[in-house]
Amino acid sequence: MRVRVLIRPKAGILDPQGQAVERALPALGFSGVENVHVGRLVELDVDDTAQLPSMCERLLTNPLIEDYEIVNV
Template sequence: MLIRPKAGILDPQGIAVERALPALGFSGVSHVHVGRLVELELDDPSQLEEMCRTLLANPLIEDYEIVRDLPA
C-alpha cells in the first residue's frame, strides 16, 4: 500500500528534498512528497483495510491507498 502525507499536513521530508535538488543541479522540480511504501503478502485481503488503519498508517496525518499487484 502507498502511504502519503495528507494534503495540508507539513511534509518535512518533501520540503527537504525539494530544497536539496536545486543545490545538486536539478531544476524544475516541484510538488515533492515523501511517503511510505508497505508491501506484504496476505492470506485474507479483507483484513488489509483495518491493518492500514491500526498499524501501518497514521490516519490523522496520512492517507493510504491499497494497490494490488503493484509493479514488481
C-alpha cells in the same frame, strides 16, 4: 496475494522531509521540480485482502496524519 501499501502525509500537513528533498534537487542541477512529498512503503503477502483496510487504519497508518493506497503487485 502480494500487495503494496503506499502511505503519504495528508495534504495540508507540513512535510519537512518533502521540502528538504525539494530544496536539495536544484543543488544537483535538477530544475522544475515541485510538490515533493516523502512517504512510506509497506509490502506484504496477505491471504485475505478484505482485511487490508482495517490493517491500514489500525496499524500501518495513522489516519489522522496519513493517507494510504493499496496496490496489487
